[in-house]
Amino acid sequence: MENELEDFIQRNRENFDRKTPDPAVLGRIMAQMQPKEEQPKEKGILIPFSVIRWAAAAMILLTLGISYWVSKKQVVPIAVVKPKTTAHPKITNQDDSLKQAEATQMANAVATTHKRADSVDRELAIRKRALAAKLQSQPSNSAKQVIFAGLNDMDSPATRINATSEVYKLKNAGNDIVDALVETLNNDPSSNVRLAALDGLTRFYTNGYVKKKLIASLKKQNDPLVQIALINLLTQMRESGILTELNKIANDEHTDKAVRDCAYSGIIQLHSI
Secondary structure, eight states, X not given: OHHHHHHHHHHXXXXXXXXXXXXXXXXXXXXXXXXXXXXXXXXXXXXXXXXXXXXXXXXXXXXXXXXXXXXXXXXXXXXXXXOOOOOOOOOOHHHHHHHHHHHHHHHHHHHHHHHHHXXXXXXXXXXXXXXXXXXXXXXXXXXXXXXXXXXTXXXXXXXXXXXXXXXXXXXXXXXXXXHHHHHHHHHOSOHHHHHHHHHHXXXXXXXXHHHHHHXXXXXXXXXXXXXXXXXXXXXXXXXXXGHHHHHHHHHOTTSOHHHHHHHHHHHHHHHTO
């Protein structure tokens, strides 16, 4: 058998020499010949044996300590102190009657006090009402002071106008208030303030003293606005005493035409009464 194989190889040597292996075979062989890379080993935590030994000893000591503490623990009894009871003295019928008498006497005293307090309150209420009525019938000094102070403030026309409006808070104006308003009506440098003063005097036009002052003021006026307002007011008041003055105004060529027309209309109205 071996001779036949050798003869076959000898006869076909040339064919064998021309054969080449598959390139893939060579690649596999070369891959198997490469040295394999060693996989990195995971590092572990090394605990020395001495540490483990000391930890075990500590656990044993801790266990012994807990056992000793539990064995020595004792329950302390709580002493209950009972409150002492005191014997209350018996209340006799005599004591009851005394207490009832005292209560009745106290109730009567309280009732009497309430009655006296009520009577005092009623008396005070009556006095308060009488005082309030008296104060309302008289002008308050504070309101007068505001009016006087405001009319004398020559630096501020607005303040003087506001002072004239305070007159409406008064029920009755005294002659001092009337004189202050008339002074403002005749001599204030501002036409608006003089008109405001005339408006304040209108509040008391039924007063005889106020009527005389208004009639006298007509002769002193030279501001057309104030003249027209004053003529209309006196005409509505039916003051026939101004007819002579109205005739002078109506016939004065130096007087403003609107004022002369107003005076002429006032003459016609007063004559028709």
